[in-house]
Amino acid sequence: MAAEVETSGSMQDRRRGAPSSLARSEQINGWLFIMPALVLLGIFMVYPILWSLWMSFQVGRGMNFSFGGLTNIIRLTQDPVFIRALTNTLLFLAVQVPIMLVLALLFANALNDSKLWGRGFFRTAIFLPCVTSLVAYSVIFKSIFALDGIANQTLLALHLIENPINWLSDPFWARVVVISAITWRWTGYNMIFYLAAMQNIDRSIYEAAKIDGVPSWARFWFMTVPMLKPVILFTAVTSTIGTLQLFDEVNLLTNGGPSDATLTLSLYIYNLSFRFMPSFGYAATVSYVIVVLVGVLSLIQFLIARDRRG
């Protein structure tokens, strides 16, 4: 049915005037090739996301549900653990993503200099962390930031601190460790995107600016950054989505502690669903908070990027 409708409105010029049996087979083949993907996405993505929406209005424990209307949404506003998880997640987002993207941009800019000695080495070294599995690097960081661990030993030896910091048991420092860990893992990943985009910029415009006496910081800020805007937007959106779903690192490094200081929304959903007596309806409501946040933040970032361009 749908296939019939489209054939008449086909956009492809070369198909115009072709015998209709060919157009028809093109249509059938077009659907056949994408069908496996569409079926799988329908079952494992579209259906679950709608189910999740329906479930967010259900109350009850385990597999017993009843319609609860707005009960879950009211519960959200009165749940201190949820508020905690939400503020933690937004805090990680607001602090970690900008630090990481700025670092990535600066490293990429430094490495884009073809006269830089040891360029390949630096690039590989900074990129290397994103080869590790989230679980592996989380446990390594856990040992580095143990109370008598190498991090404290080093800081003590350098006389930067007088007493060892109880990294993973202090709410403030636990957050610092989580943020450092994620930054360690993902900075090189984002840097690679910037480097690739920088290498597509025509070098002669830099030469021209150099001759005109534009200093290097100004070349970076007024030329490179504006030209990288699409890539920066892309990395900002993907990093935002990633951070809003933060789970592996906090689960392994701190398990959300101490006293929920590093509890994220994803970890809370996991706890609600799989650790305690399952409260699937309420967990689904929390998960929709992430959906809404991702949507709203992506839209804002998109609008900012478009605005600046005009």
Added chain:
Amino acid sequence: MSKALALTGRALTYLALSLAAFVSIFPFFWMILGTTNTSADIIRGKTSPGSALIDNIVKFLNSFDMARVLFNSFLIAGLGTALTLLVASLAGYGFEMFRSRFREKIFGGMLLMLSIPFAALMIPLFMMMANFRIINTYQAVILPSIASIFVIFYFRQATKAFPSELRDAARIDGLKEWQIFLHVYMPVMRSTYAAATIIVFMANWNNYLWPLIVLQTNEMKTLTLVVATLTAGYTPDFGVIMVGAIAATLPTLIIFFLLQRRFVEGMLGAVK
């Protein structure tokens, strides 16, 4: 004056890059060093190699049925990757080579779905697997991961470089569409497949949250889950954990060093 300034800037650049390189590499060094030390030495921050390597490896091998764990990891990552590549390349080819206004709309809708967080899917997916009665099976881990919008997008972008003359020639030779895909498109696009294999395999190999939810017994655990399990508890043995962390990182590390360019290509893939 300005020359001195430029020189200082250069020195600062090297300093910053050296620091970044050190910070990036140190945890790897720490992981390797850790395999030779006892747990007590590791959390005491001992920076010299110890003599506990054999002991750590033996303890690691005895902690779980490692042959089974490796089999689980390779089966899940390998089969998952093969299916993802097949489904995604079919779709990428279909979207790009047979265009229609309606399918473009579907494609646009798929791009919007890229931002659906997994956290919002995991509860219904878990209940679905429970209904299918396939909790704690390989298919429960693999099925939801097969259709990846990101990889479909990647293949569609790459297909733009596929010369349509090849397809036309094959049609004149009388090949059917699926034969063209199998015998012309797949061989021509092998470097795209290679880059996608690396990225998808790595994602599957490292996947943690979903396997953690659906794989519930020890004999179904993947290497990633084993390392996480070793970390849980009050007195984790870090020497043993470091051996596990190396085992979990090694496959992706080897792929990275052997195929660095492809690796980076794969990561950049979809944005080109």
